[in-house]
Amino acid sequence: MNRITKHSQTIILALFALYALAPVYLVLLASMRSESDLFDGPLSLPWPIETANYVRVWTESGFSTFFWNSLKISAAVTILVLLTAPLAGYAFAKMQFRGREALFALFLAGLVVPAPSVIVALYGNLQAMGLIDTHLGVILPQAALLMPFAVFMMRTVMQEVPDELIEASTMDGATPLYGFLTVVVPLARPGLMSLTLIVFLFSWQEYLLPLVVLQTETLKTITVGAASLQGRYGVDYGGIAAAGLIAFAPLVVLFLAMQRSFVRGLSAGAVK
Amino acid sequence: MTSRPAILFLLPALLLYAAFVVVPILQVVAYSFFSWDNGIAQEFVGLANYTHLGSDSVFWAALSHNAIWVVLTLAFPLLAGLLLAAILADRSPRTIQVMSAIYFIPRTIPLVVAGIIWGWIYNPLFGLLNYGLDMMGLGSLAGAWLAEESTALVSLNVVGAWTFFGFCVVIYLGAIQSIDPSLYEAAEVDGAPWWRKFRDITVPLLNNSTLFLGLYAAIEAMRFFDLIWVTTQGGPGYATEVLTTHVYKTFFLVGDFGYAAVLSVVLLVIVLSLSAIAFRLLRAK
Incomplete structure (x- = not known):
């Protein structure tokens, strides 16, 4: 198999891995972000990392x-x-x-x-x-x-x-x-x-x-x-x-x- | 072996299945022949409830959405699964295991949660999709994906595909790995490029898996409910209404027992016919 074929195939594999994982990653980020960071964009890294969301849904929202x-x-x-x-x-x-x-x-x-x-x-x-x-x-x-x-x-x-x-x-x-x-x-x-x-x-x-x-x-x-x-x-x-x-x-x-x-x-x- | 222990072995499963699936199905069929008032059967009306189907435009819209869903599923996740499996099959066992695990993860996520996550990605104000389009200078393509009739159904199908393509990869991989390697070796001796081996060897030999996945996808397309209910509930308007949501609304929100039973019977007839066709075709192979 020539190199171009192989590399383009690797790109396809990676793109679909992104499709599978990006939504999961997005949720992970959002769950650790405080309310005020929300409008910094969906990909901004949450800092400082918040566990408040977990605590709140677990204890107050009945989760x-x-x-x-x-x-x-x-x-x-x-x-x-x-x-x-x-x-x-x-x-x-x-x-x-x-x-x-x-x-x-x-x-x-x-x-x-x-x-x-x-x-x-x-x-x-x-x-x-x-x-x-x-x-x-x-x-x-x-x-x-x-x-x-x-x-x-x-x-x-x-x-x-x-x-x-x-x-x-x-x-x-x-x-x-x-x-x-x-x-x-x-x-x-x-x-x-x-x-x-x-x-x-x-x-x-x-x-x-x-x-x-x-x-x-x-x-x-x-x-x-x-x-x-x-x-x-x-x-x-x-x-x-x-x-x-x-x-x-x-x-x-x-x-x-x-x-x-x-x-x-x-x-x-x-x-x- | 005598038949007495066989019956005893079968009985627990059979009783549970009969009580909560078989009997309710028979009841639904019976309900569809009666007129109802406030949840109480009034009189036998034959097929009168069924005549309503012809004039129920929501029913026909729902049916067409189910059909579109089948076509979209065959066009995207199935083909993607085939291509990815064919590419992966040439890689190391480690790569195969890791990548197929990654592709499969979305299927382990409850559709309710998948709907919530993607509802966000499609959010017109701060969703990832519009954000990404904006970043690439394609802001003019941004939209309220789930709130516009023209894009809602296709956008939801992308979510369905997200949970389904990994399953296709796994099924196709299993089948590719049982193809006789000498076929590929012979093609390599002839100097055939990758795509020709894919087209002439892999695809034809995977006919059975394609048939299985296609029928599986068609049946699932008739059955799904969670994803629609948690995102659009059939809207905007009736743009994402499907048979299951139509049954749900007719029964729980409108309270029309007779017609809800009719819709249930139609749904059952479609899925049972599809599965009968599936078994005939797959057994014939």
Whole structure:
């Protein structure tokens, strides 16, 4: 490859890195800038560095509560999916039963169902069940909406488990559940790790369900909190930037720490 | 294996999925055939609610915005992802890992937060975009990006692309790395320049990934809500209205249950048809 081609390609790579990172950098700067510096321009370096914005949103605007609510909901959704989807994925991958194809198709159809398309009925149902304005009212539908993806992914993961190992455990007289827990789960660990990360990510990012289900201020999640902060104090840019950073920093850190596992999970189901 | 444990293994996932997704879908379909008053079903009216679709100009505008969103997504993030993956594939494993991580970071950011950040970049008074244009002497191009009908949808698509192109890079990279290297070696012996290898080997062999990403993008373009809701809420006017925001407004703000159900059914029919096409095409390969 000649030098000109190579250099122009490097420039393209760098330009897109700038596109990816510049908005993040901008928020970081804004979150550490005091109000009076705002009109010095978006790229002026904040000096002195302010932590006041973080302190203010964390203590006064309720972001410590929003953060813990998001953590609680995302953790609960993740656990719920982890307790159910691997079993179902395993049944679809390794067990014979009537209606298998039809049931799997039912799950597959759900892969693309958007939350807004079911909210018209879901909202009334949650009301009837007394789940409006409760965390459970967000957790259950969210886990259900993520279920098709989780089951689909788990089926792919479980198909990789060698039949001989499963047969050996059956011949030892182990019950299917015992065999699943002692033989299959340890082998599927990387897949389970990916599932955990992806479900946690999607759940943390969710906006519509917490927006319509939760009404009490102290129950709201970080995405809803960040969005409402934008509306409420339209001018507190430092505060909004700090809030935005609190909302996405854990995800970015998690992703960078476990890139491989994340990417494997997100590309699950993609054709090679 | 007998079928009893299979049912038991399936049951927890199935119950949760049925209770909060399948049943609500069936209810939405049923709701669309009734007239409603104050959230209470009155009587069966057949397709009467559906006839409103024809005269609802917001619905058609929303649908066209969803379609434009698909085209823009195919034109920008998908192509960018293909090009970046092809370039990256020639570099060292370390570079590949670092760069694909950088490109992927925006996807980990909640769309709500992405909308807030970019809302700032587009801010007409002190946003980075107008500031940058000014610095380059292009101040005349500056505008109120999200507040003008002509630029709002495209500006938002740039935000959508920001969160999506890294995903395309990752999918394409995986596929490129499984292409037989001898194909490239043969082309090099023939002295083919980079762009010709890209056009004649990489692009045709990535057909499957392109199909997958294209269908994925089309389905996502029908489903997205957060980004619009947190930035423009469908405005200015109806310039960025999409099906999901139209459903939301019809249900929560107008309170028209029957018609909100109709719009939900239309949305469901579109995404389910797209995914049926996707599965047929991808399985045929």
